Amino acid sequence: MAVIANNCPDIRVTLVDLNEERINNWNNADLSKLPVYENGLSDLVKINRNKNLFFTTNVQKSISEADIIFISVNTPTKIKGVGAGYASDLKWIESSARTIAKYAKGQTIIVEKSTVPVRTAELIRTILKSSVEKSGQYSSKKFSVLSSPEFLAEGTAIKDLQNPDRVLIGGDDNYAIEQLSLLYQKWIPKNKIFVTNLWSSELSKLTANAFLAQRISSINAISALCEETGADVREVTKAIGADTRIGNKFLNAGPGFGGSCFQKDLLNMIYLCRYYKLDEVANYWEEVLKINKWQKKRISKLIVEKLFGTVATKKLIILGFAFKSNTNDTRESPAISIARDLIENGANLYIHDPKVSESQIAMILGGDNADKDSAEGSWQFSEDLEKDCKNSDAIILLTEWEDYLKVNWEKISKLMRKPSWLFDTRGIINQEDLVGTDLNFWKIGKSFFKTNENI
Numbered sequence: 001m002a003v004i005a006n007n008c009p010d011i012r013v014t015l016v017d018l019n020e021e022r023i024n025n026w027n028n029a030d031l032s033k034l035p036v037y038e039n040g041l042s043d044l045v046k047i048n049r050n051k052n053l054f055f056t057t058n059v060q061k062s063i064s065e066a067d068i069i070f071i072s073v074n075t076p077t078k079i080k081g082v083g084a085g086y087a088s089d090l091k092w093i094e095s096s097a098r099t100i101a102k103y104a105k106g107q108t109i110i111v112e113k114s115t116v117p118v119r120t121a122e123l124i125r126t127i128l129k130s131s132v133e134k135s136g137q138y139s140s141k142k143f144s145v146l147s148s149p150e151f152l153a154e155g156t157a158i159k160d161l162q163n164p165d166r167v168l169i170g171g172d173d174n175y176a177i178e179q180l181s182l183l184y185q186k187w188i189p190k191n192k193i194f195v196t197n198l199w200s201s202e203l204s205k206l207t208a209n210a211f212l213a214q215r216i217s218s219i220n221a222i223s224a225l226c227e228e229t230g231a232d233v234r235e236v237t238k239a240i241g242a243d244t245r246i247g248n249k250f251l252n253a254g255p256g257f258g259g260s261c262f263q264k265d266l267l268n269m270i271y272l273c274r275y276y277k278l279d280e281v282a283n284y285w286e287e288v289l290k291i292n293k294w295q296k297k298r299i300s301k302l303i304v305e306k307l308f309g310t311v312a313t314k315k316l317i318i319l320g321f322a323f324k325s326n327t328n329d330t331r332e333s334p335a336i337s338i339a340r341d342l343i344e345n346g347a348n349l350y351i352h353d354p355k356v357s358e359s360q361i362a363m364i365l366g367g368d369n370a371d372k373d374s375a376e377g378s379w380q381f382s383e384d385l386e387k388d389c390k391n392s393d394a395i396i397l398l399t400e401w402e403d404y405l406k407v408n409w410e411k412i413s414k415l416m417r418k419p420s421w422l423f424d425t426r427g428i429i430n431q432e433d434l435v436g437t438d439l440n441f442w443k444i445g446k447s448f449f450k451t452n453e454n455i
């Protein structure tokens, strides 16, 4: 919405949320308190806030004044009831549709921006239609439902929104499609605006995320094979990425994908396939999730094994808790599962991240237990890496923040207990940067110890 406001100064954009704390933070004069960290976002908020970009909890008034409403509410995986663990929970979509049905006036275009299962637009339409019928034949209410899923990637969201590869508009009402297209055309070339039917648009979003997640699981599977065979996954990636049929993007081996979308959208896709009795298709996509889970487990197990089979009471430094760099989002971050495994094995973790706060980690891992740092199985927040690395046994790099490329390994390694380890699960550290240190180094997708002779 900040990008729309910035590109369309003559359009009034109002962001409504039921969560008062979030809205207060969006309105906070201190821009470091905005609920979402993205490069360039605070600048856009600063320039446009209270000019044509507003944040409010006044849902009723905002809906009644709107010509176009983007439903962008959460659609997480259901945790109970029918479809639990797979299907998307659409209760927030449904309640948004009911609120819109109640308060909208005149002609209103509803845009599904949330990621939803195929045919969700039908649910929204049914709710809106019944409200029009209820208000009688002289009702001034008229609704059109469009799908326009969001393809941005966290970490590069503003750039992606400003210059998208494409935007999709799914629908069958030409007037509504034209209105939304004209809005996007304020900054996006017309040839990047694809118009499809509603269901293709909804399914394209799920399919895009399924394909992206599949690429990560594919290269992660190969990373394990590289470690066993003496190959280097970065060399393999370079070789296959040069093939234009494959392409070189989204091929970085790592500790597994995270974020709020890939797992949720894959589970949703698997659920849909099973619903339509396409079990083979469901099983195919389920393997992508299994490899992701396995990759995280394999890494925590490997760390324990390298540290003489036990991490109990050992001091381990975790570099990065966000699910990727340049975001403060920790939802489904691989760091969560790896940290939990290590704590369960008795390790005392010192967790550092440039953008994730201590309270955010505490909500995930449980209360800060800094006072028990000599006991087994604890975590605490690290603000001063040099101080915390003292007497540590291992450093585990879990998020590819650029800051971690600037670490002075020679200095750090001298502070650590011997034998000391560096585990690079993102494959961003070069062995040459460790010259002058006595660190044992493990890098994802690279075997340091095996040669052809002992395969």
Ligand SMILES: NC(=O)c1ccc[n+]([C@@H]2O[C@H](COP(=O)([O-])OP(=O)(O)OC[C@H]3O[C@@H](n4cnc5c(N)ncnc54)[C@H](O)[C@@H]3O)[C@@H](O)[C@H]2O)c1
Pocket: 016, 017, 018, 019, 022, 059, 072, 073, 074, 075, 092, 095, 096, 099, 113, 114, 115, 116, 150, 151, 152, 153, 154, 260, 261
């Ligand atoms: N985060 C991403 O990078 C991304 C990318 C593409 C698509 N999506 C999709 O966008 C949707 C939202 O994702 P998110 O990460 O922003 O989720 P989120 O949970 O961070 O935000 C959703 C917000 O909706 C609010 N909300 C819920 N019901 C409401 C209602 N009835 N009225 C007003 N506000 C309401 C919640 O309070 C919350 O602040 C999901 O469907 C997601 O799959 C997200």
